[in-house]
Structure formats: structure tokens, C-alpha cells
Amino acid sequence: MNRRGLHPWLIAPAILAVLAIGLSIGPVPISFFHLSATDKEILFNLRLPRVLSAFLVGGGLALAGAIFQGLFRNPIADSYLLGVSSGASLGAAAAIVFKLASPLASFAAVSVFAFGGSLGALAMVFYFGHRQGGFSIFRLLLSGLGVGLFLSSLVAIFMLMAGEELKALIFFFLGGFSSSSWDTTWVSLACIPIAALTACYYAPELNVLLLGEETAQSSGVRTGRVQLIFAVLAALLTSISVSVAGLIGFVGLIVPHMIRLSCGADHRTLFPLTFFTGGIFLVLCDAAARIVIEPAELPVGIVTSLVGVPIFLYLIRNESSDLG
């Protein structure tokens, strides 16, 4: 578990430290030791849901990336690059534009439509990216790119059609965590840990699947069932993340990659470490997004892209022989 240096016991203090940093940042300075009634209000009803949301979404996106990478046996698969995030956006946009659900009145309902959208996108990527003998990353990423662009175009059409819902839609797609409240946080709190625990439970099966479908089947893994479970889990994690915070790229790419480098590819340790590190990473990115151009805020997706794209390009440059 700690064979290459990153010790799991460091994770818990790191989480606490980062949550404390996240809670202490904001336009109103707060002393944790002398909390006034207003301070408590700010801390528990504004900052805590924000920091918790960022942590859960970061963990969820990173875990979704790790799942996709294991499922497609390739280190550069990720819900953003595979177009699954775009599918979630389309589902949410459809729900808002057609007044099936409002992000303000019923956040959970919007999440359900986002989930439907991400499952649909994943099914399309599976369909176009698969050939006999498995998935080539070339075909997979091209399919993801195509599906993502197509679905994003549909989202744009929905925005043009939106009329009086446009404001709600723009508010939704601006994303980030500035509008986080307990209303949005409870959905993540209810779903993301359960999805994460389920993924951890099935980690041994995904380990065997790294050896290829035939070998996994001959080892006694019910491959079809396991692949379906992971596809649904990754779609669920992606859609909740998109519903809470809009499109945030590259968390699912770089966090699992770094954990794999330091702790190896065994999903039994990779999944929990990726989840917690993803959470820490996004809380820090959100903190940076709040500080950099104070008093205004950067969308957190810009921060993750600024960090993530150079790492992504580095991966392509240095690991092309392993990318299939």
C-alpha cells in the first residue's frame, strides 16, 4: 500500500488540514476561536457546504477517472475526455429547459436527468469506441471527443431555446461551488460515498480485468456484470459532480495517475487514495479560485485545467508507448 512512499496514514491529517484551509478562506475574516452568530451562520451554512461539496465532487471525479481508466485499461480515460460530462450537462439542461426540474426547486431531480444523460453518453462512447478485441484508446478518445462535441452542441441549442429559463441555465453551467448550499450538498453526501464504497468493494474484480476480458472470465470474474456496475458508478459520480459544480476537467485524469505512480495500480488501494486525494485537490483548487482574483472568483474548472492540461500533455509526450 505504501511501497513507493505515500503513506495512507498521512491522508487523514491532510484532509483535516485542507478542510480547515477551505473553511478559513472567504471575504469575511473569521476566527475559529471566537465565533459570533454571524460567523457561525457563514461557517455552517455557506463555507461548510461549499468545502464539503468541493471535497465530494473532487473525490467523485477522481474516482470516476480511476474507474474509467481501469475499465478501458488505459491511463488517459476520464469522464471529461470521454464526453460523459457533456452527457450529464445535456441531461441537466434538458431538465431545466423543458421545465422537468428546476435546479433551485429540485436539485435532486436535475441530478437524475444528468445521470440519464451521462449514461446515454457512455453508451454512445461504448458503441463507437468498441471493436472486436476491445477498446483502442485512439478510437475511444475520438469517440469521446465526437460524442462530447455533439452533446455540447445540443446543450448550446437548448440555451438558445431556453427563454425565461436561460438565467437558471447559465447559473447552472457557470458551475463552481459559489452557489453550494446544503440543498445541493446533501445529494452528494447521500450518493457519492455509497458509490465510492461500492467501487472499493468491486476493486478486486477490476484488478483481474486489467489482464483482459478473456483472462478475467477464465479467472472466474463475471465480466459483463462487473463492467456494467463500474460504468453505472462512474456515470453516477460524473453526473452528480456536474450537477453540483458544472464541467470540471482533468481531476479524473491527473489524480489517479499520480496515485498510481506513488502507490501502484492495485485498485483496492488506488480507489480510496484517489478519492481522498481528489477531494483534497479540488478543495485546494476551489480555495485558489477564490483567492487569485479577489474579490472576484475564478471558475474552479479553469484552475483545474491550468494545472491539469500541462500534466495531460506531459503524459501524452512521455507515455505514448503505453497509450495503445
Next chain:
Amino acid sequence: MEATRALDVRNVSFGYNSWLLLKDISFAVAAGELVAVIGPNGSGKTTLLKIMLGLLSPNSGVVTLHGQPIAALEPKARAQAIAYVSQQPAASFPLTVRELVALGRYPHGLRGSETAADRVAIADALKKTAATELCDRQFNTLSGGERQKVLIARALAQSAKILLLDEPTLHLDLNFQLQILSTLKRLCVDEGIAVVTVLHDINLVSLFADKALLLSGGELRGFGPVAEVINEASIKELLDVEMKQIAGHESQPRYFVPRHPFS
């Protein structure tokens, strides 16, 4: 004879719609036997292996492992009885050799930490394939021959008494080809494991295999002791290649060299 039958294939046919890839195949493999499957590309060798593994269900006929129909076995129970080394390149992720071999313990319930039995089986599998010293290396960094040893070790860690391999010598240099086949032969003789492997090299078949199974166009063209089944005429019929037998007395292996195809 019945009791020593590890694997029994009875009247197996397989195909899609009216197109039959395998036609009425029957043979049995005893414990401790090394059987080589030979045939031209597209003759149904890999399909036959998948049916023997229970990954494909035959349209008709039955496969039994130690007397039990394979279709009646749960996937994990099946994997405890029969293991497989496929042709596919495995794992592009940074797994160490030991981690990869440990995956072979999955059918025995490897979920949390390893049991004493797991550790013994893993160490044993690494030892039998002479891969112990590779233990801490990253699988990705190994040569083709070393990888094949490790993949065989992973299959051995399943502790199954039947081992199927699809062209285990593919892309390997001659030294590794001989190492791999010597390992398989030792498993048969020392452990009583029944080994069925697809091979293309007639001379390796002649050197190592007890029996040969000749497959062409989805039909069984011959099955029996190598000395009886493999000869110039059967090779010509099976592979459409003129070969000359250049040595071989009663108990010695025979060698075959191709005649010049254009002379």
C-alpha cells in the same frame, strides 16, 4: 482410464447461425499429459480453447472437467479447475510481477489481505516458472519471454489441475521458447497437470508434446500420440506444407524441415 481423465470433450460443435466453426469434436486429456493443438490460422483452435474453458457454450456436445460438466460449474469453481494463458498482451498499468501473479488467487476468494495459502501458492507459482527473481519488477518493463513466464505463473497461482495456453511461444526467441515448453513439461510430469497448448512449431511439438490434436476447417483431423499422428503426410494435409522428416528412431524425437517451396 476414466478416472484419470482431466478434460473430456464430447461431440462438440460450435458456430453462428448455420456457419459451423467446430464440427463434432471429441477427445480426452488425461492428468499429466501435454497435448499440442496444431492447425492453420482460422482453423478454430482459439474457439476450441474457449469452449474448453467454458467461455463459449457449444451448440451441441459437452465438456467435462474431472467428470463434471463445465456448464454446471460456477465461474469461480470453474477457475479453480482450469486456468488459461491467453494470447492478449496484459496490463499496461504499473503492476509488479508479484501483484500480477497474486491476481491468480481471485477464484480462491482474494478480496482483502492474502491468506497463508495464497502466499504459498504465489511463491510456488513463481518458483515453478523460474520467475521468483522478477518478483519486484514492474511487469511493463519485462521482456516478452519474461512476461510469458509471469503470465504462466499467474495461471498456476489459480492452483488448477488443467492449464490451457494459446500460442505461449509467440514472438519469443528460441531460448525462451524452450524454457517455456520445458516449464510446461515439468508441470505435467511433476505436478500431474494436464496441459493443452496451441503450438505452430512442429519440432517443438515433436520434442515436448505427448499427444497432438490436428484441427483444420473446424474438423478434427487427428488426435493421438505425436509419433503416430505427426508425419510428412499429415503435415501436408493439415498445413499444406511439404516437410521432410530427417531423423528419428523409435524412442527419439523426429525433426521436420520444410522443403523449398519453389523448387
